[in-house]
Amino acid sequence: MSGPAPASPFSEDEKQAVYRAIHTRRDVRSNFLPDPIADDVLRRLLLAAHHAPSVGFMQPWNFIVIRSPAVKIQIKAAFQRANDEAAQMFPERQRKLYSALKLEGITETPINLCITCDRQRGGPVVLGRTQNMDMDLYSTVCAVQNLWLAARAEGIGVGWVSIFHDDDLRRILNLPDQVTPVAYLCLGHVDKLWSQPELQAKGWRSRLPLDDLVFADGWGQTPDTCPAET
Structure with a gap:
């Protein structure tokens, strides 16, 4: 069936399941279990990512599944080099806490996944990308989020490792020039998740109040009312 279908709302249970996945999703760096991820589960996660919205339906993503120790x-060594540099960028008062944070599970997880963006996908002119050439990157990030929420529903922990030099990832993964690495993810079963984001729990930063982030009809214009958080 190719035409429009009814857009009825989800049942109450279905809605709560979606919101639960959103609110309990975590960036996981530890507490991974040694159990392998079944092929059918991985397939479902990749299919969820592949169903992300993409501007012009360009679908610019590719998925590099990494199981090789x-x-x-090599990836872990690239992270360590970049992380040592990153630690020196923070003020001394933050450096000790930064160095104590566990920021990756590269060699502890059964699967690493690099999600990339092919910046030539769809040709030189893509619907919706005619003025903003970064819409392909934004679309790929939507694929990352789709996979992350699906993983939460499957009991799979996901950790996004971003502390790399781009050239290192390109060299190790043999990426073509037109392909940009967007997300390097560590995937593994978990039996525990932090009740709040780990960086908040460990005192790095707190969640900003929603009311401070909502404007009306233009930047800085406070709305008369903002829906209360529940």
Whole structure:
């Protein structure tokens, strides 16, 4: 069936399941279990990512599934080099806490996944990308979020590792020039998740109040009312 279908709301249970996945999703760096991820589960996660919205329906993503211990060791070394540099960028009062944070599970998880953006996908002119050339990158990030929420529903922990030099990922994963690495993810079963974001729990930063972030009809214009958080 190719035409429009009824757009009825979800049942109350279905809605609560969606919101639960959103509110309990975590960036996981530890507490991974050694259990392998079944192929059918991985397929469902990738299919969820592949159903993300994309501007002009360009679908610019690719998924590099990494199971090789040798590749993971190279990735871990690239992370460590970049992380040592990053620690020196923070003020001294933050540096000790930063160094104590566990920021990756590269060699502890059965699957690493690099989600990339092919910046030539769809050709030189893509519907919806005619003025903003970064819409392909934004579309790929939507694929990351789809996969993350699906993983939460499956009991799979996901950790996004962003502390790399781009050239290192390109070299290790043999990426073509037109392909940009968007997200490097560590995937594994977990039996525990933080009740709040780990960086908040460990004192790095707190969630900003929603009311401070909502404007009306233009930047800085406070709305008369903002829906209360529940």
